[in-house]
Amino acid sequence: MSGSLWLKDPGAAVRDALPRVPEKPRPTGPAGADPVGELADRLDDFVxxxxxxxxxxxxxxxxxxxxERIRRRYGHEDSFALAEExxxxxxxxxxxxxxxPPGPAGPTLLVCLLRGLLFTLPGLGHLLAAPVLAGGGRTAYAPLLAAALAGWTWNQALAHRAYTWLGLGDRPAAAGALLRGAPVGVVLGTAAAAAVAPLHVPAVLFAAGQSLYLAAATVLLVLSRERVLLPVxxxxxxxxxxxxxxxMPARAHIVLPLVxxxxxxxxxxxxxxGVLRRADPGGRRGNRRRGVGPRxxxxxxxxxxxxxxxxxxxxHxxxxxxxFAVALTLxxxxxxxxxxxxxxxSLAGLRACTSPGAFRISVAAALARSLAGYAGALLTLMAAAMLLWPGAGDGPDAATAAGVLLLGAVLWTGLLLQAFGAVLSPAAVCCAAALAPLLLPGSERLLVPAGASGVLVLLVCAQLGRITAHR
Amino acid sequence: MSQGRHVTMLTEGTYPHVHGGVSTWCDQLIRGMPEVGFTVTSLTGSGREPVTWELPPNVRTHTAVPLWGPRPGRAHAPRRGADRRRFLHSFERFLLSLLDPDAHGDFGAALDALTDEARAGRLSAALRTETAVRTLMRLWTRPSLPTAAAGPTVHDALTAVDLLEHALRPLAVRIPEDSVAHAVSSGLATLPALAAQRLDGVPFLLTEHGIYLRERYLGYRTEAQRWPVKALMLGFYRELNTLGYERADLITPCNRYNRRWEERGGALPGKIRTVYNGVDPHAFPHAGAEPSVPTLSWAGRIDPIKDLETLIRAFALARAELPALRLRLFGAAPAGCEWYATGLEKLAAELGVADGVFWEGRAGDVARAYAAGHVVVLSSISEGFPFSIIEAMSCGRTTVSTDVGGVREAVGDTGLVVPPREPEALAAAALELLRDDERRAALGRRARQRVVDLFTLRRSVDAFRQIYLELAGTPGAVYEPPAAETVADWTLELRDPWYQEHTAWGHHWSEPSEPETGGVR
Incomplete structure (x- = not known):
């Protein structure tokens, strides 16, 4: 046989079994009146x-x-002539x-809800540590916020890099990137906290712990081990x-988060x-091919x-x-x-639509359905949070609630674009939105989320309405 | 000009990455000509395939071209209006040559235009654009084209354009201008040769072992892709195949059977010269005494194309008659085919013969594999000119093989040939030989003699040495197959009385032979 490089992604199953033609009935006597007709019937589906x-x-x-057999049985010169007939x-x-074909099965709703809980639970650490951190009043939170922002920024970039390696099938390289990158994130977070409040030692120490947790959670999420976080x-x-x-005794407030x-x-x-050990028993690092890594x-x-x-x-x-922030996280x-x-x-739309225009409409409809579903879920969570939150009796006004809802839309559409590889535009929109209140004080409650979500929805329609966005 | 001293060997999915017949052939050819420098360009999948062959010292460089690796060329499609328009015009012509049965003649010119884009580093980026997908969508929904009836979706268009982008990547591959381009299969491996032949005046030699197009047809039947994608991609392979036959300076199939498809594909008979694969009779010496337990032996890659399912079924049938019989399988499943091996083990267990089937793994010394059997079997549904058969013959073992590709030419009258996919026929032939010690010994002796006479490695390598010289324009160098020695009369040979007796249509184990006079013809 010649080289058989089947033109399909070698990541998928490489080769399927060759076709099996339907079982032929054993001819028992001389060929019937129309042997070609019989053959055509037998091979009907294939032909x-x-x-x-x-x-x-x-x-x-x-x-x-x-x-030879074709000449004798079917009266054609060769297989080509018989095939033509x-x-x-x-x-x-x-x-x-x-x-x-079954695509990568998405996680079930329950798993996703659990993951939302997983993102929220670490917030309890702040609750526990509040008595220890108290003293600085509201300012005590500034170093924690600075550390969170720095860590969040770094870990998002790090996760992307590691995911890119995973996408190339190189798990050890992903683990290596995490191993080198995660400690840097810890240092950055701690440094940010120290820069904001160098004298508030407990807050800086707590920020260090928080950064450590963020880095560890990033590693576990990227390596799909996030379930470990529940017992943790x-x-x-x-x-x-x-x-x-x-x-509780004061010591417990520190020891438990530390554990x-x-x-x-x-x-x-x-x-x-584990990943490095499994892949690298003999230290084969040196011969990894260059040039196939992320650019x-x-x-x-x-x-x-x-x-x-x-x-x-x-x-903000x-x-x-x-x-509402808890509701957003959940x-x-x-x-x-x-x-x-x-x-x-959108994949179903891709398979159903027979013109680019129809596909664009189907994407817009899918976006509307998803946003409606998300708004519903977020509203429910916000209402629940209002009911349960201690001292939220008078509650935030409707404008704040609408602003948070719109902020949710910003986050979701941003994540959506990012999931489709269009990351520059949501990054620019989010950064601009975060800076806008400096120019327009007071706009952060409603105007900024409304504007940003509007821009992002338009971007989704424009970018994801293209067929090539769905490779 | 190269004077035939520099050859660029183009492979797809074979040498030097995987083991198998084509790779063995490449390795023998290169090692057989230490005075010729080789540049090896191998088309691969992801680019992470290891090199499993030790490259001989006369291989100057080896470059792997991963079809599924990082996208080559520029990052962005041309923004200049003129560039865009020129690409879209070429692409449209290219697509129409695949979609419109009446536009067949246009493929070559359209591919040439895309080659220029590829050399400028623009092709891959341009094929990734929305416009490219929309162009296909607009064309194949034209009611006048056959594809329209299949209702192509935007997903089909996206899939097809992506597949084309990957398939056309080799167009951008440059090969040394002072070399002879030797594509060792049809299809994608000919793309760099076609480009270099037109733009750099590089001579283009095409060797086919199996029938590339036939294997594409068979392989595509089980793809999950819908009809429009399948029609477009197989149209591409068909047109590319035809263009390769049309433009190659010489075509050297490894058996005469391949000519059927090659002439069907438009190859001029005058350009086709058969060069049989060869084996070194010293490397595969007479195997000596047979094993004590009746044994069938098989050697090769465990791969669906080898149809080991039929072999195992045949073994089960034969074992029912001869309970002591063993089947020894020498070879491993290549990466990605492990599922096939697992399925076969299950089949053997279901048939209750698992204790008689021995999975020996890859044999270090293949000659040992042939020596291990009384009879060497081959059950493939597609073959070129199988090494396992001529090697077994060189070891003085007789064979039972399926009637595919060049098998009959190789075996001649030194073994039995049965129709593919008929376990009963395979079993009956094997039993027939197992039960007749004298005949088996006689056939084995004749088999070795046939190899020494016709299929030696030296003969095969000398033929290519001569062909390289001829293509490089060396005066007086013309390779003519030695008519007296090759099996020019193979058709006659196949009609000799012995063959009539044992081949599929003449024998009781297949279908009842129709009376010569009362048949359809």
């Missing part, structure tokens, strides 16, 4: 779907029909598209619940070491900027209405699920 007579000839030959006799039929967070959750019921952070760091280190570090910068911009927007909201669960839904929806 109807063939694209050229030569395809039929290939099938006949692989089925063991030699030219079969191809002419059988009318073309186009097999229905059937079920699309148990001390934190238990401590917060206990503290809500009765006072969680240490466990998370250990789990992350273990995950990285430069620059490609990850926009992801970091998107993290920075969206993080700043969320922090968190300072105004902490209950809402990341349904948001993620809706991202998968949108992808599935």
């Amino acid at each position: 109807a779907a063939a694209v050229h007579p030569d395809e039929v000839a290939a099938l006949l030959e692989s089925d063991g029909l030699t030219d 079969l191809y002419a006799r059988v009318e073309r039929r186009f097999p229905p598209s059937g079920d699309p 967070l148990l001390p934190l959750v238990g401590g917060a619940l206990f503290a809500a019921l009765q006072p 969680s952070v240490t466990a998370a760091t250990g789990a992350a280190a273990g995950a990285v070491a 430069g570090l620059g490609g990850s910068v926009p992801y970091g900027l998107f993290g920075l911009g969206s993080g700043a927007l969320v922090l 909201a968190a300072l105004d209405a902490p209950a 809402g990341m669960g349904p948001a993620e699920w809706l991202l998968y839904r949108f992808r599935a929806d």
Whole structure:
């Protein structure tokens, strides 16, 4: 045989079994009146779907029909002539598209909700540590916020870089990137906190712990080990619940978060070491091919900027209405699920539409459905947060609520664009939106989220309405 | 000019990355001509495929061209109006030559225009644009074209344009201008040769082992792609195949059977010269005594095209008659085919013969694999000129093989040939030989003699040395197949009384032979 480089992504299953023609009935006597007709009946499905007579000839030959046999039994000169007659006799039929090949199955809604919870639970650490950090009043939070922003920015970029390696099938390289990048994120976060409040030692120490947790969680998320975080967070959750019921010794307020952070760091280190050990028993690092890696570090910068911009927007909201910030964080669960839904929806549109215009409309419809679903989920969470949040009696006004809802739309559409590889525009929009209140004081509550979400929705329609965005 | 001292060997998915017949052939050819420098350009999948052959010292460079690696060329499609228009015009002509049965003649010119884009580094980026996909969408929904009836969707268009972008990447590959371009298969491997032949005056030699197009047809049947994509891509392979036959300076199939498809594809008979694969009779010496337990032996890659399913079914049938019989399989499943090996083991278990099937893995010394059997079997549904057969013959073993490709020419009257995919026929032939010690020994002796007479490695390598010289324009160098020695009369040979007796249509194990006079013809 000649080289058989089947033209399909070698990442997918490489080769399927060769066709099996229908079982031939053993001829029991001399050929019937119309042997070609009998053959056409037997091979009907194959011939109807063939694209050229030569395809039929290939099938006949692989089925063991030699030219000699064809001459004797069917009265044609060779397989090509017989194939041409079969191809002419059988009318073309186009097999229905059937079920699309199972794409990467998205996580179930429950898993997504759990992940949303996973993003929210670490916030309990702040609750636990509040008595320790108190003293500086509101300013005590400034170093934590600075550390969170710095860490968030760095880890988004780092995760992108690691994901790119994973996408290239090089797991050890992804682990290596995480191993080198995560500690830098910790240093950056701590440094940011120290820069804001160099004298507030407990806050800086807490910010260091927070940065460590963020880095560890990033590693575990990228390596798909985030489930480990549930047991890791148990001390934190238990401590917060206990503290809500009765006072705890001051030491416990520090020790419990510390236990969680240490466990998370250990789990992350273990995950990285596991990947490296499995892939590199003999230290084969040197011979990895150059040039197949992600192009430069620059490609990850926009992801970091998107993290920075969206993080700043969320922090704005968190300072105004902490209950809604919790709702937004929990809402990341349904948001993620809706991202998968949108992808599935748009893929279905891609397979159903027969013109670029129709496809653009189907994408707009999928976007409308997803946004409506997300708004519904977010509203529910916000209402729940209002009810449960201690001292939210008078509650934020309708404008604030609408602003948070719109902010949710900004985050979701930004994530959507990013998921489709269009990261520059959402990064620019989010960063601009985060800076806008400096020029237009007071605009951050409603005007900025409304403007930003409007721009992003238009961008989604323009960019994801293109067929090539859905490769 | 190269004077035939520099050859660029173009491979697709074979040498020097995987083991198999074509790779063995490439390795033998290069090692057989230490005075000729080789540049090896191999088309691969992801670009992460390891090099599994040790490259001989006369290989000057080896370049892997990954079809699924990072996209080559410029990052952005041309923005200048004139460039864009020229590309779209060429692309439209290219697509129409694939879609419109009446526009067949246009393919070559359209591919040439795309070659210029590829050399300028613009092709891949241009094919990734929305406009490219929309162009295909607009064309193949034209009611006058056959594809329109299949209702192509935008997803089909996206898939097809992406596949074309990957398939056309080799167009941008440059090969040394002082070399002879030797594509060792049809199809994608000919793309760099076609470009270099037109733009740099590089001579273009095309060797086919299997029938590339036939394998594409068979392979595509099980693809998940819808009809419009399948029709477009197979149209591309068909047109490319035809263009290769049309433009190659010489075509050297490794058996005469391939000529059927080549002439069907438009190759001028005068350009086709058969060069059989060869084997070194010293490397595969007479195997000596047969094993004590009745054994069938098989050697090769565990791959669906080898149809080991039929072999295992045949073995089960034969074992029912001869309970001591063993089947020894020498070879490994290449990456991606492990599922096939697993399925075969399951089949053997279902048939209750798992204890008689021995999975030996890749044999270090292949000659040992042939020596391990009383009879060497081959069950493939497609072959070129299989090494496992001529090597087994060189070892003095007789063979039972399926009637595909050049098998009959190789075996001649030294073994039995049965129709593919008929376990009963394979089993009956194997039993027949297993039960007749004298005949088996006689056939084995004749097999070795046939190899020494006709299929030696020296003969094969000398032929290509001469062809390289001829293509490079060396005065007086013309390769003529030695008519007296090759199996020019193979058709006669196949009609000799022995063959009539044992081949598929003449024998009880396949279909009842129709009376000569009462048949259809």
